[in-house]
Amino acid sequence: xxxxxxxxxxxxKTFPGVKALSNVNLKVEEGEIHxxxxxxxxxxxxxxxxxxxxxxxxxxxxxxxxxxxxxxFNKIKDSEAKGIVIIHQELALIPYMTIAENMFxxxxxxxxxxxxxxxxxxxxAEYLKxxxxxxxxxxxxxxxxxxxxxxxxxAKAMAKKARLLILDEPTASLNEDDSKSLLDLLLKFKKEGxxxxxxxxxxxxxxxxxDKITVIRDGCTIETLTKGVDDISENRIIKGMxxxxxxxxxxKREKHIGDIKMEIKNWTVHHPVNFERKVVDDVSIxxxxxxxxxxxxxxxxxxxxxxxxxxxxxxxxxxxxxIFIDGKEVHIHSVKDAIAHKLAYVTEDxxxxxxxxxxxxxxNNSLANLKGISKHSVINRDEEYAAAVDYKQKLxxxxxxxxxxxxxxxxxxxxxxxxxxxxFTDPEILILDEPTRGIDVGAKYEIYLIMNQLVAEGxxxxxxxxxxxxxxxxCDRIYIMNEGKIVGELDASEASxxxxxxxxxKAG
Amino acid sequence: xxxxxVLEFIKKYTMVIVLVLxxxxxxxxxxxxxxxxxxxxxxISQNAYVFILATGMLLCILTGGNIDxxxxxxxxxxxxxxxxxxxxxxxxxYLSILIMLITGxxxxxxxAFWIAYVRIPPFIVTLAGMLAFRGLSNVVLNGMTVxxxxxxxxxxLFGGGANCYISDIFGFEDINGLCLIxxxxxxxxxxxxxxxxxxxxxxxxxxxxxxISFWIKTGIIxxxxxxxxxxxxxxxxxxxxxxxxxxxxxxxGYITSNTTVGRAFYAVGGNEKATKLSGINTNRVYFMAYTxxxxxxxxxxxxxxxxxxxxxxxxxxxYEMDAIASCFIGGASAYxxxxxVPGVIIGAILMGVINMGMSLMSVDANWQxxxxxxxxxxxxxxDVVSKRGKLLALD
Numbered sequence: 001x002x003x004x005x006x007x008x009x010x011x012x013k014t015f016p017g018v019k020a021l022s023n024v025n026l027k028v029e030e031g032e033i034h035x036x037x038x039x040x041x042x043x044x045x046x047x048x049x050x051x052x053x054x055x056x057x058x059x060x061x062x063x064x065x066x067x068x069x070x071x072x073f074n075k076i077k078d079s080e081a082k083g084i085v086i087i088h089q090e091l092a093l094i095p096y097m098t099i100a101e102n103m104f105x106x107x108x109x110x111x112x113x114x115x116x117x118x119x120x121x122x123x124x125a126e127y128l129k130x131x132x133x134x135x136x137x138x139x140x141x142x143x144x145x146x147x148x149x150x151x152x153x154x155a156k157a158m159a160k161k162a163r164l165l166i167l168d169e170p171t172a173s174l175n176e177d178d179s180k181s182l183l184d185l186l187l188k189f190k191k192e193g194x195x196x197x198x199x200x201x202x203x204x205x206x207x208x209x210x211d212k213i214t215v216i217r218d219g220c221t222i223e224t225l226t227k228g229v230d231d232i233s234e235n236r237i238i239k240g241m242x243x244x245x246x247x248x249x250x251x252k253r254e255k256h257i258g259d260i261k262m263e264i265k266n267w268t269v270h271h272p273v274n275f276e277r278k279v280v281d282d283v284s285i286x287x288x289x290x291x292x293x294x295x296x297x298x299x300x301x302x303x304x305x306x307x308x309x310x311x312x313x314x315x316x317x318x319x320x321x322x323i324f325i326d327g328k329e330v331h332i333h334s335v336k337d338a339i340a341h342k343l344a345y346v347t348e349d350x351x352x353x354x355x356x357x358x359x360x361x362x363x364n365n366s367l368a369n370l371k372g373i374s375k376h377s378v379i380n381r382d383e384e385y386a387a388a389v390d391y392k393q394k395l396x397x398x399x400x401x402x403x404x405x406x407x408x409x410x411x412x413x414x415x416x417x418x419x420x421x422x423x424f425t426d427p428e429i430l431i432l433d434e435p436t437r438g439i440d441v442g443a444k445y446e447i448y449l450i451m452n453q454l455v456a457e458g459x460x461x462x463x464x465x466x467x468x469x470x471x472x473x474x475c476d477r478i479y480i481m482n483e484g485k486i487v488g489e490l491d492a493s494e495a496s497x498x499x500x501x502x503x504x505x506k507a508g
Numbered sequence: 509x510x511x512x513x514v515l516e517f518i519k520k521y522t523m524v525i526v527l528v529l530x531x532x533x534x535x536x537x538x539x540x541x542x543x544x545x546x547x548x549x550x551x552i553s554q555n556a557y558v559f560i561l562a563t564g565m566l567l568c569i570l571t572g573g574n575i576d577x578x579x580x581x582x583x584x585x586x587x588x589x590x591x592x593x594x595x596x597x598x599x600x601x602y603l604s605i606l607i608m609l610i611t612g613x614x615x616x617x618x619x620a621f622w623i624a625y626v627r628i629p630p631f632i633v634t635l636a637g638m639l640a641f642r643g644l645s646n647v648v649l650n651g652m653t654v655x656x657x658x659x660x661x662x663x664x665l666f667g668g669g670a671n672c673y674i675s676d677i678f679g680f681e682d683i684n685g686l687c688l689i690x691x692x693x694x695x696x697x698x699x700x701x702x703x704x705x706x707x708x709x710x711x712x713x714x715x716x717x718x719x720i721s722f723w724i725k726t727g728i729i730x731x732x733x734x735x736x737x738x739x740x741x742x743x744x745x746x747x748x749x750x751x752x753x754x755x756x757x758x759x760x761g762y763i764t765s766n767t768t769v770g771r772a773f774y775a776v777g778g779n780e781k782a783t784k785l786s787g788i789n790t791n792r793v794y795f796m797a798y799t800x801x802x803x804x805x806x807x808x809x810x811x812x813x814x815x816x817x818x819x820x821x822x823x824x825x826x827y828e829m830d831a832i833a834s835c836f837i838g839g840a841s842a843y844x845x846x847x848x849v850p851g852v853i854i855g856a857i858l859m860g861v862i863n864m865g866m867s868l869m870s871v872d873a874n875w876q877x878x879x880x881x882x883x884x885x886x887x888x889x890x891d892v893v894s895k896r897g898k899l900l901a902l903d
Contacts, residue, residue: 358845
């Protein structure tokens with residue numbers, strides 16, 4: 001029995017309104033590669049943020065025992081001093097600095113008042129060799145590819161004398177070859193005694209590299225599987241990840257599905273900066289009147305990008321493809337066009353892209369339909385007020401008055417204001433992007449009721465969601481998207497979490 | 509509960525209260541000199557350009573705390589062009605006015621193009637404009653002064669010199685009857701519309717403030733208008749420039765608060781991405797803000813050269829700073845999306861009163877700048893801290 005390097009005991013972390021982790025236990029032996037798997041939002045990243053001190057000691061319950069002692073980290077530096085280094089999914093490198101500068105950022109060689117550039121570059125070269133990267137330390141980060149950048153991140157971690165390396169989705173943006181070499185590098189370091197925790201959605205990689213696999217679901221540890229002892233096939237892991245029962249959390253509705261309302265054909269969208277990359281790749285989907293379709297997939301699958309590119313080309317470059325509404329081809333070049341064609345896009349990021357937090361409910365409510373409350377561009381304040389009050393009642397928005405600032409509302413009520421804003425534009429096709437993200441169960445149910453109401457009126461709803469139960473519970477038809485492509489289409493009756501997951505994983 | 513109400517009142521009317529306090533303080537320290545009719549009238553005439561520019565600057569600031577540094581230089585340049593046309597080229601006054609307005613608007617549109625459609629930071633574009641148009645003013649004027657002493661009509665129209673008042677139709681002694689009547693009419697109209705508004709709101713069951721606070725507020729404003737008119741009447745009547753300022757305030761006050769165009773300015777400053785995704789052309793909003801700034805700079809240029817009865821290459825220096833300071837003191841948010849025309853005007857009046865009071869007290873001009881700087885910093889600190897709810901921005 002090898003020595004236990006890290007033990008996290010009964011970790012519980014609550015955010016206002018949400019319990020992100022409850023009594024999570026994790027044991028990591030020295031010298032092993034330990035994988036953490038779970039659905040989006042299961043709590044993997046939160047757990048690692050607790051470990052690395054991003055959430056300081058005192059903001060969570062439970063103990064972290066590392067190397068035999070209980071640790072109380074207040075900031076990242078504290079955990080790094082102990083050799084715990086985390087590499088985040090979003091690379092944290094500065095594009096216009098060299099590899100060497102990035103590697104020793106915040107950890108500069110030399111004295112406080114003088115950086116020793118020779119030592120910086122020499123050491124950097126050494127670490128680059130260690131991770132097998134053939135680049136000069138003086139090369140700028142922006143000039144090397146993503147795969148190499150990921151290696152620089154690892155070299156940076158090594159430069160901090162990492163004993164426990166945590167990698168959050170390290171291969172998410174890498175192609176197959178780069179992923180393989182990264183994983184082999186981890187295996188090589190393992191031989192040299194490094195302990196790693198790897199968070200990944202790619203279960204084939206997990207099976208390949210991990211000695212133990214801990215499954216997290218809904219903020220709880222479900223099980224830990226050991227290579228060679230338990231079955232660690234992909235199917236077995238998926239079962240652990242999605243094993244929850246779907247309760248009666250979704251209101252029923254009568255189905256009156258009509259003709260095809262909107263059809264997207266061969267839709268391709270390129271990345272706005274990285275032109276060669278296809279973020280959406282030859283996607284064809286359709287939605288009928290009175291139908292809710294779901295687009296399932298993992299984060300970064302290109303679902304939001306698909307929606308925004310349809311909605312007046314709000315995302316992406318050199319967009320190609322065709323949109324048909326009611327059987328006729330339409331050309332939507334701006335958000336204004338999209339609204340005129342009775343499209344609505346309810347963003348996933350209500351604070352960032354959806355609402356003006358410093359303005360009132362009333363003003364937010366009318367923002368996308370100023371025409372509806374004005375004549376010759378003069379606003380009729382009475383009409384504006386009446387419209388806001390109307391939606392406040394229809395959607396049961398809990399607020400004293402519609403003159404209240406949106407920023408003071410709870411997440412669920414904000415989401416309702418956002419929905420109200422788009423319902424006020426009188427759309428026929430609504431794209432709801434993660435409509436229930438970060439809101440409590442009661443508010444979710446109300447949002448579902450509103451969705452049912454919308455389709456009962458003959459409108460079409462496209463729901464993008466990373467929460468599988470929601471997709472399964474609400475949609476009539478489900479598209480599965482992965483890496484920009486549609487990799488499956490299922491009728492609600494034949495869909496299950498296992499089927500969806502295996503579609504995604506097979507495609508990856 | 510009552511304490512909370514008082515705090516809310518103070519928060520809402522901070523700058524008005526400060527203005528009253530500052531005015532009262534100067535009334536004491538200058539032994540009443542600041543209350544003399546001539547001085548009251550001067551606060552308007554001296555600061556007319558600030559009112560006009562601050563209104564335009566507000567639109568720029570609303571879009572996201574963006575400022576226009578070029579207005580001082582543009583004022584000088586447009587003034588120089590106008591003076592040259594009228595005095596040396598012998599152009600008709602109205603044609604010259606038209607050309608000045610077009611010139612200002614064109615300059616605004618030129619800068620607005622880079623800001624709105626090429627997305628060059630406004631600070632950079634208008635800094636370039638500030639340098640370039642200062643230089644061009646010198647080129648146009650050959651470094652010399654052009655006197656407008658003979659352009660009496662123009663000077664009178666834009667309210668510069670000693671006799672630029674609206675002439676009285678009554679023949680009272682010592683007091684301008686027209687001015688007084690206009691003041692009383694404006695006050696009466698104000699009360700009437702406020703009341704009408706309130707009645708409709710009550711009819712429709714909308715929320716309204718309590719009757720007492722409504723009448724106190726309306727009464728105070730009405731009395732202030734009449735008292736102000738009385739002071740002006742005791743002097744020489746309504747300065748012509750006040751008419752221009754009044755039109756600008758009314759027009760832009762209406763645009764910002766009652767039209768979809770105005771709403772777009774607030775929306776862009778509040779959350780540009782959300783605004784864009786709501787189908788509003790955000791580039792055009794920036795374009796309008798800076799083009800309009802050019803237009804109002806031209807108007808300010810006319811007011812400036814009329815008051816100083818000449819055009820000189822040094823005119824308009826630091827005008828942009830006066831306008832920016834008025835906006836921030838008047839409650840515009842340095843992050844955009846918040847601010848009103850009346851607020852900005854209060855800010856401009858406060859600056860004007862501080863200037864006037866300190867000049868009457870013969871405070872050294874250098875110290876005046878120190879005080880104005882302190883007032884600006886204090887106003888913005890107050891804005892930011894009161895929003896955050898605590899002083900220091902600890903993470």
